[in-house]
Amino acid sequence: MRILIVGGSGTVGKAAAAELGRRHDIIRAGRSSGDLTVDVMSEASVKAMYAKLGKVDAVVTTVGHVHFGPVATMTPEQFRKGLDDKLMGQVNIVLLGMDHVNDNGSFTLTSGILDRDPVRQGANAAAVNGAIGAFVRGAAIEMPRGIRINAVSPGLLEDSAAKYDGFFPGHEPVSNARVGLAYAKSVDGALTGQVICVG
Template identity: 50%
Template sequence: MGKIVVIGATGTIGRAVVSSLSARHDVVEVGSTRGAYRVDATNIESVRKLFETIGKVDGVVTTTGRVHFGPLTETTPEQFDLGLRDKLMGQINVVLAAQPWLNDGGSFTLTSGISAHEPVREGSNASCVNLALQGFVMSAALELPRSIRINLVSPTILEESVPVFGDYFVGFEPVSSQRVGLAYLRCVEGPDTGRVFRVGY
């Protein structure tokens, strides 16, 4: 049983990850606004302080980060920066800051999404961010020391997210949160590194 930090544990995917991992691991749940542990992943000092408090861990899972959906012709630089700062740099900050606190052979598991490979209307920010995360993970896997692994889970839209995001993903088959959670379990316990695990497509 390992000690696994889940950042974004109160979100839709985060709850699925906690459910999937908790039977086999000691899960430390971290939220942005709720929970015993909180972090602002866009602020690397906040991430550093989090791990100074938690201490050594065997794995870190990030399911946090927002992106902007909207017509490209109306998107402002500030709106586009939301995804770059929040979902992209938020997860990269976790990798940069948490490395010293990860035990040998530990793992990072980051989160992207289907729009990296199946673009949708009004989803240019999401596609950009998700593809950037893929590039980061594949490259970081070549450099992480001490047999530390890093992988990326890229799910299609979840059943629970259809009421909010369904209009952007018309014709896409949603997947259950349980199925998505299994991909994170595979990343945490498996031997792979530098991989993108697609779920539902």
């Protein structure tokens, strides 16, 4: 299969690419690196990426930033960061990419553990992750041409544990290999409308 991974140079993207790349042709896209460049928050940029890409069998998105901070001092502008970036960025990839995915292909989005196992200062991430899961479940029942859509919801990756030190007390990091397998389950399997949890 020919698979686009948006965010393929990030920690989660590398985990997905390592597993899927065993069997498939991987094209990476990112804001500043990869085979193609794209700003997922810009409709024009997403359209331009797809125009260069052509047809693919699957699209995986592992991108998006959220705001970490106390709810008591969070501003609406800070909260919108996650909505505009991680949520709408990935939704843009789906809505604008439908015609570029072959029949019976798939989209796999990325959410995260915080909507089911919250931590302090993670309310924005929890809300965004929950919205991604809801979008996947709702979109799955009306995707055209047999296209499937799922999300992978990883816990704290081993390679990210140092970066988020102190934010995830008591969370056991998950291996990159396990996260990669979740993307393979979505892309190579038959599931649709599912949130595949890892950790």
